[in-house]
Structure formats: structure tokens, C-alpha cells
């Protein structure tokens with residue numbers, strides 16, 4: 461494959477090849493291969509993902525106050541990175557962590573610590589403080605869903621489920637990070653509840669479930685955000701080849 465031979469616009473960057481939609485397993489293995497075989501630190505992938513998503517958010521909404529709902533995994537970690545870059549782009553993010561910060565790990569924990577050290581507006585939300593979050597979301601101009609990504613299993617539970625319902629009831633412009641929380645990215649079927657996004661910033665490539673009937677109601681406009689993995693790896697998943705997952 462000649463690099464750039466079939467360049468296509470993905471987000472704001474030209475990729476070496478039009479990537480075909482990927483399965484959850486494929487996109488998670490790209491993460492592992494980029495780290496294991498190409499030696500890319502995971503924190504670099506998260507930084508590229510978060511910065512690219514922040515650029516898409518700024519391109520799609522003039523909202524100044526941006527509420528970022530974060531889960532306890534790396535999808536939440538993306539949210540912490542997004543907050544830092546939104547602030548650098550002149551917006552006013554406010555992170556709501558819907559998990560125990562003491563249970564954060566790896567790259568998500570590192571980016572939580574950076575966000576705290578950088579005095580980014582962050583608050584931890586638990587069952588008791590949910591009513592106050594619901595009131596704040598009702599008035600938000602933009603709500604970012606960095607709660608559940610490819611690591612989700614089953615219908616959204618607990619505070620995350622309640623936050624999704626509150627976000628869906630708000631007037632805000634809604635953005636999903638990687639995939640709408642609650643949407644099965646392989647089948648496109650929505651969980652109960654499922655975040656209804658106006659924009660989905662998805663990493664590496666579209667997910668195969670995004671083309672399913674009815675999925676667009678939850679993804680909204682889709683923008684693919686590259687995470688900086690080498691083109692040599694990306695070309696293994698070019699449009700013309702299928703790797704079978």
C-alpha cells in the first residue's frame with residue numbers, strides 16, 4: 461500500500477488509507493499492538509485522542525461552559541485530557557467524575573492527577589451529589605460523554621445511568637467520546653439508557669455498529685479522531701482488507 465495513495469479526510473488529518481469500520485475487538489487490539497509492538501506509550505494514545513476530540517468539540521459548538529462526564533476507565537481518562545485542551549483553547553470545561561478517584565488506574569489516573577494539578581474544575585459525583593449534578597446538566601450548553609467506551613459491559617448502571625438520563629433531558633449540545641455510553645458498538649443496539657449524542661468523536665475508525673438501523677439517533681454526526689498509531693499499523697485495517705477481528 462503506497463502511503464497516501466488512497467488518502468481520505470478523517471477528522472482534519474489525511475490518513476494513509478480509508479479505514480474500514482472496525483469491531484470493538486479490533487479497535488482494542490490496535491491499542492495493544494500500538495503499545496506492545498510499536499512501543500507507543502498508552503499515555504501518548506490518550507493524549508492524541510483527547511486533543512483530537514477537543515479540536516472536534518471546538519469546531520462543532522460555540523459553547524463556552526462545557527460539562528465533561530467522566531467514568532472510571534480510560535474513556536474517562538480521555539475526558540480529563542479533553543478538559544485540559546479545551547481550557548487551552550479558551551473554553552471553560554468542568555469535569556464531573558462519576559467514579560471513585562481512588563480506583564482510577566494507569567493513564568486515566570495520570571491524567572486525573574494532571575487535571576487536578578492544573579486546577580481544572582473537577583468534582584467527584586456520588587449518589588448523594590447526583591441531584592446537584594442533574595440541576596447543573598439541565599442548564600449546560602454542552603455536555604461531553606466520557607463515561608463508557610469500548611470497555612463497557614451490559615446496560616449502564618448506577619450514577620452513570622442516572623447521568624445519561626439527565627444529559628438526555630437537557631437542552632445541551634451533546635458529544636459522545638469514542639461511542640455513546642450505552643450503545644453496543646458492534647451491533648449498534650442502544651442499552652437502557654443510552655446517551656443521545658449530536659456529535660460522536662470516535663477513535664481510529666468508525667465502529668461497525670454505527671451503520672446499524674437506528675444507531676444514528678444515538679451517534680449523531682460522526683468524526684473519526686486518529687490516535688497517532690503508525691500508518692504501517694493502520695494499513696493492516698485498510699478498507700480493502702478484512703482481518704476478521
Ligand SMILES: NC(=O)C1=CN([C@@H]2O[C@H](COP(=O)(O)OP(=O)(O)OC[C@H]3O[C@@H](n4cnc5c(N)ncnc54)[C@H](O)[C@@H]3O)[C@@H](O)[C@H]2O)[C@H](O)CC1
Nearest residue numbers: 491532533534535609610611612613614615616617638663
Ligand atoms: N485505541 C483506542 O481506541 C484508544 C482508546 N482509548 C479510550 O479507552 C476506552 C476504553 O477504556 P477501558 O478502560 O477499557 O473501558 P471504559 O473506560 O470504556 O469503561 C470501563 C469502566 O466502566 C465501568 N463499566 C463497565 N461497564 C459498565 C456499565 N454497564 N455501567 C457502569 N459502569 C460500567 C468499568 O467498571 C470501568 O470503570 C476507549 O473507549 C477510548 O475512549 C484510549 O484512551 C486512547 C486509545
Ligand SMILES: [K+]
Nearest residue numbers: 605608637639
Ligand atoms: K462515551
